[in-house]
Amino acid sequence: MKHLIKLTVNGEEYEVAIEPNRSLLDVLRDDLELTGTKKGCETGDCGACTVVLDGKTVNACLILAVSANGKSILTIEGVAQGGKLHPVQEAFIEHGAIQCGYCTPGMILSAKSLLEENPRPTEWEVREAIAGNLCRCTGYVKIVKAILAVAEEMAKAPVA
Amino acid sequence: MEPFQYHRPGTLSEALRLLQNHGGEARPLAGGQSLMPLLAEGILAPQVLVNLVDIPEMRELSWSDSGGLSIGAVVTQRNLELSPLVQARLPSLADAVSKVASVPVRNLGTLGGNLCHAGPGADPPAILMALNSSLRISGPTGERVLPVEDLFVGPYENALAEGEVLLAIQVPPMPAGAKAVYLKHSVRAIDPAIVGIGAMVQVRNGLVREARIGMVGAGPRPVRARGAEEALRGRPFDEDSIRNAAQAAAAEAEPLTDGYASAGYRRKMVAVFVRRALEKLRVTM
Ligand SMILES: Cc1cc2nc3c(=O)[nH]c(=O)nc-3n(C[C@H](O)[C@H](O)[C@H](O)COP(=O)(O)OP(=O)(O)OC[C@H]3O[C@@H](n4cnc5c(N)ncnc54)[C@H](O)[C@@H]3O)c2cc1C
Ligand code: FES
Ligand code: FES
Numbered sequence: 001m002k003h004l005i006k007l008t009v010n011g012e013e014y015e016v017a018i019e020p021n022r023s024l025l026d027v028l029r030d031d032l033e034l035t036g037t038k039k040g041c042e043t044g045d046c047g048a049c050t051v052v053l054d055g056k057t058v059n060a061c062l063i064l065a066v067s068a069n070g071k072s073i074l075t076i077e078g079v080a081q082g083g084k085l086h087p088v089q090e091a092f093i094e095h096g097a098i099q100c101g102y103c104t105p106g107m108i109l110s111a112k113s114l115l116e117e118n119p120r121p122t123e124w125e126v127r128e129a130i131a132g133n134l135c136r137c138t139g140y141v142k143i144v145k146a147i148l149a150v151a152e153e154m155a156k157a158p159v160a
Numbered sequence: 161m162e163p164f165q166y167h168r169p170g171t172l173s174e175a176l177r178l179l180q181n182h183g184g185e186a187r188p189l190a191g192g193q194s195l196m197p198l199l200a201e202g203i204l205a206p207q208v209l210v211n212l213v214d215i216p217e218m219r220e221l222s223w224s225d226s227g228g229l230s231i232g233a234v235v236t237q238r239n240l241e242l243s244p245l246v247q248a249r250l251p252s253l254a255d256a257v258s259k260v261a262s263v264p265v266r267n268l269g270t271l272g273g274n275l276c277h278a279g280p281g282a283d284p285p286a287i288l289m290a291l292n293s294s295l296r297i298s299g300p301t302g303e304r305v306l307p308v309e310d311l312f313v314g315p316y317e318n319a320l321a322e323g324e325v326l327l328a329i330q331v332p333p334m335p336a337g338a339k340a341v342y343l344k345h346s347v348r349a350i351d352p353a354i355v356g357i358g359a360m361v362q363v364r365n366g367l368v369r370e371a372r373i374g375m376v377g378a379g380p381r382p383v384r385a386r387g388a389e390e391a392l393r394g395r396p397f398d399e400d401s402i403r404n405a406a407q408a409a410a411a412e413a414e415p416l417t418d419g420y421a422s423a424g425y426r427r428k429m430v431a432v433f434v435r436r437a438l439e440k441l442r443v444t445m
Contacts, residue, residue: 003166020166020209023196043197044265045350056238056267062196063268066166067189067211110263131349132262 005069009034010078016065024068025049025060028075036076036105040134047133050106051075057113059132076105079112087150088112097146099138106133111147119154121147162205170214172298172327180300180323182208188325190234190273193265217327218272223249228332233272233325237284238263240271250331256287256342256358262350272326275308278381280315281352281420285382287342289374290358293331299324309374312381335370338362339441343433345377347420353377354421355429359437361397363445368392368401373437377421378413378430385409388434397442406435 002017009032016031023042028034028051040048042061049060052074079086085093088111092098097107107130114121114129121129126147127140135143169175179186186208189195198204212218218232223245231240240246241258260266260274260283274284275295285308293308300323308329311318320326334340340360344353355377362370371392373385387408395401415426 001165019163021161021163021199023161023200042200044193044261047262047264050264053267057264058268059264061200062193062265064166064189064192064196064209067168067192067213113263128349129263132264 003066003069005066007032007065007068007070008072010073010075018065020064020066022065023061024051024053024063024065024073027065028060028073034075034077038102038105040102044132045134046103046136047106047110047130048102050109050133052109052113057110057132074109076108079108086112087153088115088147091146091150091153092143095142095146095149097142099135099142103133103135107135107143111143111150114147115150115154120151123148161199162202164206165208166211167208168211168214172215172217172325175210175212175215175325176298176300176323178208178210179325184322186210188212188276190270190276191236191268192273193261193269194273194277194279212272212325213270220328221245225333227330229253229330231271231329231331233327233329234270235272236267237269237271237274238266241266250291250334250340252340252342252358252360253284253287253291253331256283256344259283259342259344259349259353259356265350271329275311275329276318276320276326278312278314278316278318279352280380280416280418281346281354281356281377282382283342283344283353283356283376285309285312286353286356286374286376287340287358288329288331289382289384290340290342290360290372291331291334292360292372293329295329296327297324298327303327305330309382309384314380334360335362337364337445338370339444341437341440343437343440345429345433351420355426355433357430357433357437359434359441361392361438361441361445363397366396368395368397371405373405373409373434375409375413375430375434377426378409378415380414380416385412385434387412392438397438397445402435402438402442405438406431409434 040046
């Protein structure tokens with residue numbers, strides 16, 4: 001039996017009729033055609049599917065879309081505002097941390113959430129915050145540098 | 161994922177009725193962090209899922225000076241880790257749940273779901289055993305209470321009967337002057353524990369009065385290190401008794417070999433981590 005659910009994604013309201021055996025990840029990608037959220041493992045190990053659900057990062061592959069009924073979701077498509085990249089996105093470009101399209105959306109959302117909760121993280125705290133986001137190729141050094149650089153910038157001139 | 165019916169009851173009685181009506185075909189769902197991969201891979205294919213996350217009794221997190229901390233089964237591991245109440249009263253528990261997987265997994269994954277999943281490398285069982293916790297279980301015939309160590313029957317197998325749910329986890333206040341700690345040994349933060357040791361020690365008049373040690377990764381299910389506890393009780397809390405306790409723990413461990421570590425390595429690490437945990441407690445006393 002299909003369930004009619006409401007999702008607010010990147011500020012826009014959607015109503016979709018779905019079978020309960022669909023992950024939020026599949027509904028975002030296949031029904032809403034928001035393919036910025038990636039599918040890597042479907043077992044919670046890689047974080048390529050990270051989205052922000054009611055203010056908290058979750059793996060979209062590990063939550064049923066029906067369980068997200070009524071919730072507000074931020075995906076990578078909603079991070080830039082009015083055509084302006086978020087400071088985390090800018091820093092990833094500047095520090096060469098945007099190494100591939102697969103892990104980056106999840107890395108950005110985890111980094112953004114960390115900095116909102118803890119604007120002055122230590123390097124260790126940055127590493128813990130992205131522990132659920134797997135880079136399967138290049139490494140974490142530039143990613144960690146980029147996130148720490150944003151924190152430093154924010155300390156100098158707080159951004160809204 | 162095979163098709164299933166999805167229910168999201170708002171009360172405990174409704175959830176119990178749904179689980180009972182569908183017998184073995186129904187399964188509780190909490191945060192889904194362990195269940196979703198099993199559904200996605202077709203390892204489990206229940207016909208009915210009963211989402212427990214709206215049940216008020218299961219959402220409570222409260223403290224009483226007599227009973228200690230009561231943790232509703234669907235309280236998330238992230239909320240426990242960040243709770244000022246838990247950090248103040250039972251810091252070793254807040255620290256232990258912060259060692260589970262990653263922030264996204266802890267944001268949805270519940271303590272009750274973690275325990276019911278009974279994964280062999282799960283972190284919380286070790287510290288909950290050390291802290292002498294018990295479980296409130298609710299089923300068609302009423303409520304019962306179970307010491308936490310009795311929940312674990314084997315890998316991925318718990319002692320709940322059909323139609324029963326875990327309602328809450330009860331952690332008593334720390335005995336006067338006691339200290340507790342959890343140490344996890346894993347390669348990556350997101351991996352299950354190769355070995356995880358929870359320890360609680362109370363010293364009175366220079367002698368160990370109470371010692372409780374919980375181990376994960378030391379066998380097919382989480383267990384108390386009763387021999388190690390015995391090696392400490394009634395003795396001075398010093399290098400000798402700690403060395404004896406670590407040896408006893410390694411001797412009583414029945415570790416398994418899996419993709420993360422061999423049985424032999426695990427046995428050695430049981431001794432190392434029991435010793436480190438106890439030394440960590442000793443320097444703070
Ligand atoms: C990538 C990854 C890494 C992980 N790493 C770790 C780790 O390092 N350490 C660790 O400890 N765990 C780890 N886990 C396991 C995970 O954290 C927990 O097992 C998980 O949070 C379970 O909680 P849940 O609420 O999501 O349970 P669910 O997945 O919803 O349920 C798990 C099982 O318990 C049953 N159940 C749930 N709640 C109840 C209840 N109240 N009464 C009766 N039955 C119930 C369900 O039917 C199901 O069988 C990891 C998981 C993932 C995906
Ligand atoms: S696809 Fe969700 S964690 Fe890998
Ligand atoms: S997986 Fe994206 S940079 Fe390694």
